[in-house]
Amino acid sequence: MKVTFSAPGKITIFGEHAVVYGRPAIVGSIDKRIYVTMERRNDNCIKILAEDLSFKGLSIKIGDRIEVEANDRILEALKYIVKAIEIASEYINEKSGMNISISSEMPVGAGLGTSAAITVATLAAYSYILGHELSLNEIAKLGHTVELTVQGIASPMDTTISTFGGLIYLMPNVGFEQLSLNNELDLILGHVKRDESTAKMVKKVREIKERNEKIIEMIMSSIGAIAEEGKWAIIKGDVEKLGLLMNINHGLLESLGVSTKLINDMVYASRNVGAIGAKLTGAGGGGCIIALCPGRKKEVSLAIKLVGGNPMDFKLSMEGLKRHNTQLL
């Protein structure tokens, strides 16, 4: 038996980093997905094939506990697969060897929530193939546990959005609200190599905050206010305002020390050819920017390319976790 689950990546439109400190954020799932295909094996061996994620095939034997040493950003993704299998096994109280193949329509580890997408798709596929069709709520909850275990600290944001899909206004420790877009937004992603992991960037901000508690608290509140106003800009379809808020948010991320020269190059290049808003998206230290560029997608893509980034056309998409016919892959 063979099954494929896919889950979407996400962009943070407003509020990355500040959400860690209790401020609201706006995140949306996108039309770029991670696909996890599983086939049950007759032995106890987990074999992972994931050339698209730029790591070679890897075999892991399941003992009482699965352990992977991962010092490297690419092995990082594997941690989530292994931990998801471990946690799913415990939850459904069954285990089996699997051939797992993974492919991605977006760069992995670039701040697009790929670890959450890998996690929820793995949880769903593994339990499904062993006869347990978990509910979305169960998967989102287990997914958060996986991220918590791997990262030490994690908001439920990424796993929630990757499981349910949508465009949400998230208020940490309170709940989230689905927003709806009246018109499709012209958006372009720009991607550059990431130097640092999300965990490291979160730690960097924590250190800056500890040294400048009052100032950074004020900046976090400013980012929170942007997310609040951004919600209304989305509801009203005020694209100009949305762009301006993105630009302001980018500066605040810069003040937290999470932007880089290459990220700024992409931001300025995009604005220069007509993006009305451009900002880092995700934890930073490299990774991705999003540019809001009504009618100027081609120009912005080219501009991003010219400064050394990889442009990617994308849309917000409401589709969350999904099971595919096995013919798909």
Added chain:
Amino acid sequence: MKVTFSAPGKITIFGEHAVVYGRPAIVGSIDKRIYVTMERRNDNCIKILAEDLSFKGLSIKIGDRIEVEANDRILEALKYIVKAIEIASEYINEKSGMNISISSEMPVGAGLGTSAAITVATLAAYSYILGHELSLNEIAKLGHTVELTVQGIASPMDTTISTFGGLIYLMPNVGFEQLSLNNELDLILGHVKRDESTAKMVKKVREIKERNEKIIEMIMSSIGAIAEEGKWAIIKGDVEKLGLLMNINHGLLESLGVSTKLINDMVYASRNVGAIGAKLTGAGGGGCIIALCPGRKKEVSLAIKLVGGNPMDFKLSMEGLKRHNTQLL
């Protein structure tokens, strides 16, 4: 009779733009000066020679009112000279034609307070040569009037610092406090062409603020908090903290939309070779950055050059307005 007065330029270490909205700022006069030499003429003609400021010599006849049309950033500087002469004439109730020559040790109109330096040196030289030795308080006050008249809106900050010199913590509408440095700071200026005048940048921020009142107020308060903590970092000689606060302040200026691609290039290039803090200084839209780079001045200068900026070694200097022996020029 011939006399030369000089007045220093200044850097804003913390708080540009936010000071317009009542937040504290820290500014320091520097060891780069503007020199204004005057020689009384027998007629009513004001002849200005200022090749160093990159404008050609210019003759103006004093009528009942001096008027100069200045649409251009270079003619901009002339407005201050003409207005300073007009206001000094009224104040001392005397007037005369003059040959005026002006030279500058720093780029003009780049956010270094050159218009204030030109203003106070002109006021002092003009009144001195006509037999009136104005007090520093009188000159600072008249200087502010000149800036107000020319710009429409102006804080007394630049004219105060250029007249008295020093390193001051300024609380608008309250007063200012002289700070003292325990150790000399290793600082480098980086200069690029400026696209916009201070007045235009102040207007730009005003417009963004009107559209996002709550958010921008919070950002202004964050900048104010940086100036407050920066004061203590200066008093304690905590250079590391000073650098970190500069970096945070730069991000906040970025969020106000006053930075540019070239400014950011210089900021990142400086940090990349060891500056512990780098930020835009002044109103932005191009102009100058300051980089705090203990023991790394050569490397930072080179890095600024490599991204197309003009590096300039400078020091904070306590020396304000000063009369020179005429032999000087």
